[in-house]
Amino acid sequence: MASRPTPPDPVQDPSRIEALRRTGLLGIRQVDEFDRMTELASGLLDVPVCLVSLVDADCQVFPGACGLPAPYDDERRTPLSHSFCQHAVRERAPLVIRDATQDPRVADNGAVRDLGVMAYLGFPIVGQDHHAYGSFCVIDTEPREWTSHEIRLVRDFTAIVADLLDHWVERERFRTDLDLIIHDLKNPLSGVTMAASILESRTEDLPVDLRPLVDALTDSARRGGELLSRIAAADRDHGEVCDDLLARIEEVVARHRGPASEKGLNLQFIPPPENRAVAVAGWAVAQIVENLLTNALKFTPTGGTVSISVVETTRDSRIEIADEGPGFSDTDRARLFKRYARLSAEPTAGEESTGLGLSIVKKLVDQEGGSIELVSRPGEGARFRLVFPHA
Missing domain, CATH: 3.30.450.40 (GAF domain)
Structure with a gap:
């Protein structure tokens, strides 16, 4: 059987x-x-x-x-x-x-x-x-x-x-569908752009009352192409460049000098000899540094120092933000970049902490193609290193 x-x-x-x-x-x-x-x-x-x-x-x-x-x-x-x-x-x-x-x-x-x-x-x-x-x-x-x-x-x-x-x-399915939609729209839009270009080159042969329509068609095709490009950029890597990294950081530092002084902290910015453009949006640099600097000031006791330094290598720019607070424990490190994370350190002047700052930083850094690393050891003040490739 x-x-x-x-x-x-x-x-x-x-x-x-x-x-x-x-x-x-x-x-x-x-x-x-x-x-x-x-x-x-x-x-x-x-x-x-x-x-x-x-x-x-x-x-x-x-x-x-x-x-x-x-x-x-x-x-x-x-x-x-x-x-x-x-x-x-x-x-x-x-x-x-x-x-x-x-x-x-x-x-x-x-x-x-x-x-x-x-x-x-x-x-x-x-x-x-x-x-x-x-x-x-x-x-x-x-x-x-x-x-x-x-x-x-x-x-x-x-x-x-x-x-x-x-x-x-x-x-994920929506992201895939969006890619297909963008791809499928580019072909007919290219045809419209080409037709508008041909008509524009022959405006002398067209009735006068049609010429504004040709201009409008050309402008609409151009704006449609730009819109598709923006959608595609938002869905992927937008490829923005920060031409003046040091100026962006200095703007953030300048906003925090007053609060640092009121708390009795020494805020230092140590720029490099040269200023390189980096492959990251300028607004993102400002937001990332803003969050890290705010945390550093929040957790550093009176009389302490918070420093920002920039080091240039042949391929990238490295920003380090260091403080003299309690830093992070081994347990903290496992959930450092999680939203609403409850970490061991407490603000030194009773400031509120939502636990969102580091998660926002991590999301922005990843989105911009950079990297972030906590390089200090347990028991030391916090020191974060940001790395962004040169443009």
Whole structure:
């Protein structure tokens, strides 16, 4: 009697894998909204680890994570040999494990041995297209009896994450559609521009009352082309240039000299001998320096020094903003650029801090094609380094 064929593994379903990869999330180290969900769930359920896990064909990646041990907190991925979440995807059902060593599905899983995973509670993240992308899960390093209340909470968190994922997919789809629209509009607009140009070259042959219409047609074609270019630039790299980097920084510094003096701080600006144009919008430079300088003044005690220096290399301009405040702890560094992040330092004169400044800086720096790095060590004052390529 012929044996029945083995049913295909849902985890390896090509249509699921293709849909997952189309989201663009596999190539992104972290997503702030997903990280925020994991932090909330970790605190609410009192668990050491919480993950938004996307299960690919041979690994799982974590665009949202809280409590991952090193080196996984940096890598944000593990092979499937260390994945409990694949079972939630495979079964398309909640995976409730009270003691991993006693569950045959995961007893020999590498996560038990290498990561200390003992108790696991996860729900599959199912998108609008009905594909199971991965799992939202909470993890404990001790055996644990998950309560019905905890199971409901994780289900609700999963629903929120699934909605966020759907919005992400729609945004990516809109961006792709916009590219196609821009491309498709350029061809007919080029035809109109060419026709207007031919008519403009033959205005002498046209009736006088039609010549204003030719001028209007030429102007409309030109403005239409400019509009398309602006839309395309806003959707991608706009390629703006800051011709006078030092002047932009000096403007910001000048605005803060008064507040620095009132607080008894020494504000220094150390420019380089030469001034190079950088491939970043001037307004963005001002906004980035504004946020970093405001923070530096806010957290530096009376009598301290805040300095801004610019160093030119053969390829880029490097701006460093340093203060003499408490700096950042190791714990702070993990959530440094997250929105509404609550960090260990407190403003020295009772100023308000929303936790948004550094997240805005990071978004602008990434958008402009630069980089930002915290180069000070724990226990030192904060020192940030911005790098922008020369134009």
